[in-house]
Amino acid sequence: MNKDPNVLVMGQDVGxxxxxxxxxxxxxxxxxxxxxxxxxxxxxxxxxxxIGMGVNGLRPVVEMQFADYIYPAIDQIISELxxxxxxxxxxxxxxxxxxxxxxxxxRGGQTHSQSPEGIFTHVCGLKTVMPSNPYDAKGLLxxxxxxxxxxxxxxxxxxxxxxxxxxxxxxxxGGSNVATSWSAHPAGEVPEGHYKIELGKAATVREGGDVTxxxxxxxxxxxxxxxxxxxxxxxxxxLRTLLPLxxxxxxxxxxxxGRCVIIHEATRTSGFGxxxxxxxxEECFFHLKAxxxxxxxxxxxxxxAFEWExxxxxxxxxxxxxxxxxxx
Amino acid sequence: MAQPQQxxxxxxxxxxxxxxxxxxxxxxxxxxxxxxxxxxPDFSQLQIPDAGHTEKPPIDTDAVAMQDLAYxxxxxxxxxxxxxxxxxxxxxxxxxxxxxxHMMHVRAYDERMFRMQRxxxxxxYMKCTGExxxxxxxxxxxxxGDMLFPTYRQQGLLFVRKRPIVDMMCHxxxxxxxxxxxxxxxxxYSWKEGNFFSISGNLATQYSQAVGWAMASAYKGEDHxxxxxxxxxxxxxxxxxxxxxxxxxxxxxxxxxxxxxQWAISTPQSFASAGTTFAARGTGFxxxxxxxxxxxxxxxxxxTQWAAERARQGLGATFVELFTYRSEGHSTSDNPEAYRAKxxxxxxxxxxxxxxxxxxxxxxxxxxxxxxxxxxxxxKDDITRDWKEAISxxxxxxxxxxxVQSMFDDVFKEMPAHLRKQRQMMGx
Numbered sequence: 039m040n041k042d043p044n045v046l047v048m049g050q051d052v053g054x055x056x057x058x059x060x061x062x063x064x065x066x067x068x069x070x071x072x073x074x075x076x077x078x079x080x081x082x083x084x085x086x087x088x089i090g091m092g093v094n095g096l097r098p099v100v101e102m103q104f105a106d107y108i109y110p111a112i113d114q115i116i117s118e119l120x121x122x123x124x125x126x127x128x129x130x131x132x133x134x135x136x137x138x139x140x141x142x143x144x145r146g147g148q149t150h151s152q153s154p155e156g157i158f159t160h161v162c163g164l165k166t167v168m169p170s171n172p173y174d175a176k177g178l179l180x181x182x183x184x185x186x187x188x189x190x191x192x193x194x195x196x197x198x199x200x201x202x203x204x205x206x207x208x209x210x211x212g213g214s215n216v217a218t219s220w221s222a223h224p225a226g227e228v229p230e231g232h233y234k235i236e237l238g239k240a241a242t243v244r245e246g247g248d249v250t251x252x253x254x255x256x257x258x259x260x261x262x263x264x265x266x267x268x269x270x271x272x273x274x275x276x277l278r279t280l281l282p283l284x285x286x287x288x289x290x291x292x293x294x295x296g297r298c299v300i301i302h303e304a305t306r307t308s309g310f311g312x313x314x315x316x317x318x319x320e321e322c323f324f325h326l327k328a329x330x331x332x333x334x335x336x337x338x339x340x341x342x343a344f345e346w347e348x349x350x351x352x353x354x355x356x357x358x359x360x361x362x363x364x365x366x
Numbered sequence: 367m368a369q370p371q372q373x374x375x376x377x378x379x380x381x382x383x384x385x386x387x388x389x390x391x392x393x394x395x396x397x398x399x400x401x402x403x404x405x406x407p408d409f410s411q412l413q414i415p416d417a418g419h420t421e422k423p424p425i426d427t428d429a430v431a432m433q434d435l436a437y438x439x440x441x442x443x444x445x446x447x448x449x450x451x452x453x454x455x456x457x458x459x460x461x462x463x464x465x466x467x468h469m470m471h472v473r474a475y476d477e478r479m480f481r482m483q484r485x486x487x488x489x490x491y492m493k494c495t496g497e498x499x500x501x502x503x504x505x506x507x508x509x510x511g512d513m514l515f516p517t518y519r520q521q522g523l524l525f526v527r528k529r530p531i532v533d534m535m536c537h538x539x540x541x542x543x544x545x546x547x548x549x550x551x552x553x554x555y556s557w558k559e560g561n562f563f564s565i566s567g568n569l570a571t572q573y574s575q576a577v578g579w580a581m582a583s584a585y586k587g588e589d590h591x592x593x594x595x596x597x598x599x600x601x602x603x604x605x606x607x608x609x610x611x612x613x614x615x616x617x618x619x620x621x622x623x624x625x626x627x628q629w630a631i632s633t634p635q636s637f638a639s640a641g642t643t644f645a646a647r648g649t650g651f652x653x654x655x656x657x658x659x660x661x662x663x664x665x666x667x668x669x670t671q672w673a674a675e676r677a678r679q680g681l682g683a684t685f686v687e688l689f690t691y692r693s694e695g696h697s698t699s700d701n702p703e704a705y706r707a708k709x710x711x712x713x714x715x716x717x718x719x720x721x722x723x724x725x726x727x728x729x730x731x732x733x734x735x736x737x738x739x740x741x742x743x744x745x746k747d748d749i750t751r752d753w754k755e756a757i758s759x760x761x762x763x764x765x766x767x768x769x770v771q772s773m774f775d776d777v778f779k780e781m782p783a784h785l786r787k788q789r790q791m792m793g794x
Contacts, residue, residue: 342551
């Protein structure tokens with residue numbers, strides 16, 4: 039925002055208050071009410087206004103208070119934002135970034151826990167990002183803002199304050215954020231100043247030879263812990279950007295290991311894991327030694343009382359790893 | 367008629383955040399809040415008509431002919447607790463005491479549940495402190511067959527309709543006796559038996575559904591109306607305008623309420639009010655629209671009765687702005703001192719609904735301070751007893767809950783094969 043006066047943040051409670059998850063704290067004081075713009079509660083209206091502002095030269099960064107609240111804006115996103123460049127023959131575009139806290143693990147019930155990334159990767163014309171750590175979040179967010187195409191930027195709310203490794207038995211107080219912190223994590227350090235992480239580039243979190251694990255967001259940490267406790271020599275890839283997908287990183291790894299387990303928190307059917315499985319079999323069919331496994335949320339609305347039974351657990355991840363390794 | 371709630375000045379921008387100088391006059395207007403931390407709360411600019419001042423039109427009055435009521439404020443109780451004017455309802459002392467008891471009961475319940483959330487027994491909670499008169503008086507003015515489409519701050523409806531408190535608590539802690547089977551966050555009640563629609567959690571979505579429900583009632587030739595609520599902030603959602611247009615077009619038997627409690631989490635009502643009243647926009651849809659002192663039990667009751675009669679006489683919808691104040695935070699997840707001046711609630715000029723009705727009852731020699739205190743203690747004890755019973759059926763953290771595999775039920779009426787397979791994969 040220092041670098042480009044045309045960048046502004048807008049959304050419900052993002053201005054004076056600094057956002058319900060404190061993501062825009064201090065921007066109002068530093069940049070003014072017009073650049074940390076509080077809005078009425080109308081996601082469709084916010085989205086439409088952002089599109090118009092983007093067409094007129096600004097770079098709006100919209101906060102949807104929860105990813106679950108994005109649906110009233112979906113016509114504006116799917117029919118307008120995503121297609122504007124294409125339908126106008128390249129005459130108009132709107133470089134909006136939409137930030138949305140997603141995912142469960144905070145006892146948010148069905149309207150504060152969803153992971154709708156698969157809906158947006160299905161729409162042509164949108165880039166879709168989900169970081170798993172603070173260092174990546176900043177670098178990817180700057181890339182998203184500077185990108186001339188619209189980007190849907192999901193922020194897993196479970197890991198705002200620290201990594202979550204999926205050890206649910208130690209959680210108290212309704213499973214809300216426990217005292218984990220990013221300070222001990224290598225990617226918890228966020229440098230001052232401008233840096234970018236290119237959209238469409240995955241990161242290898244852990245190298246391994248026996249099986250490739252594809253994950254993003256909170257699940258990167260859960261998968262990492264599960265792999266560690268299983269003792270399995272798995273290679274863990276954090277996709278970071280879902281679309282455009284870093285297919286090269288994925289295929290290089292799966293061609294090496296010959297096995298693939300996909301993990302996401304979103305519901306299973308037509309989830310992004312389905313797309314990943316299809317891509318992997320297209321690119322790596324003759325290298326595969328076992329069926330591709332998916333560990334996902336169940337095809338039910340996110341249940342308040344059964345968060346941890348819904349959430350892909352260590353147990354389910356390890357079972358999937360063992361199943362794929364059991365096939366010769 | 368004076369228009370209250372004017373916000374015509376742009377917020378002062380912080381020094382470093384000034385909009386860049388421009389040779390033109392164009393400038394983005396940012397509405398102001400009633401107060402921010404460090405400021406002295408001041409509601410002196412509000413135009414509040416005297417109790418008894420606002421006329422009461424016949425129920426078949428045309429929306430435009432009565433548009434003054436969209437800018438006025440129906441008030442019955444004056445500052446001394448006296449009921450005056452054409453809107454004073456004909457309510458027995460017994461009914462008034464019943465209303466007072468319900469409001470006190472709601473407050474005792476809210477206080478207990480809030481405390482239990484702070485102790486980690488609930489994942490979340492939302493109080494309606496200062497707004498109790500709205501749900502309680504409205505439910506009392508309606509018939510049992512009328513369908514309620516509430517938001518998360520009308521728990522008083524359930525008290526009037528006599529939902530067992532233990533059942534409400536069991537929902538809030540997702541235990542084995544939760545009628546929502548552990549699926550919903552606390553306070554998103556549903557109670558079909560009491561004609562209380564399932565609260566979604568998404569804002570304003572049910573406002574327009576209420577109109578559809580009312581259209582069906584008219585279609586079938588029934589006498590039931592629908593009553594829906596939305597907050598000041600949520601009026602920004604397009605669903606509200608879908609509701610108004612359908613209600614107007616089909617003259618649906620519905621009461622559409624806007625609870626203007628001044629705050630939407632940290633965002634003041636000025637971001638949704640367009641610098642005028644909320645009731646004003648109903649007139650644009652040619653729906654009779656009234657503005658009511660939401661902290662005045664008698665005014666809320668009378669206005670609801672008037673609107674209900676219109677609906678039952680086939681005269682269509684009424685749009686009602688209930689002018690009130692959210693005394694506490696939005697929920698257990700926010701601290702209001704971070705975004706509004708401390709003590710703003712004490713500065714609210716329309717008082718507390720419980721205190722005002724209590725004062726009225728004492729004035730007419732139908733109540734006393736001693737009775738009031740005794741009742742408050744009894745209700746508190748009742749709530750303590752109910753809580754103990756509720757947790758005997760299970761707690762959020764320890765259970766027992768519904769069986770975990772029940773999460774696969776009710777996704778569809780009959781479970782398709784892929785869900786049966788997933789349930790098997792879960793291993794339960």
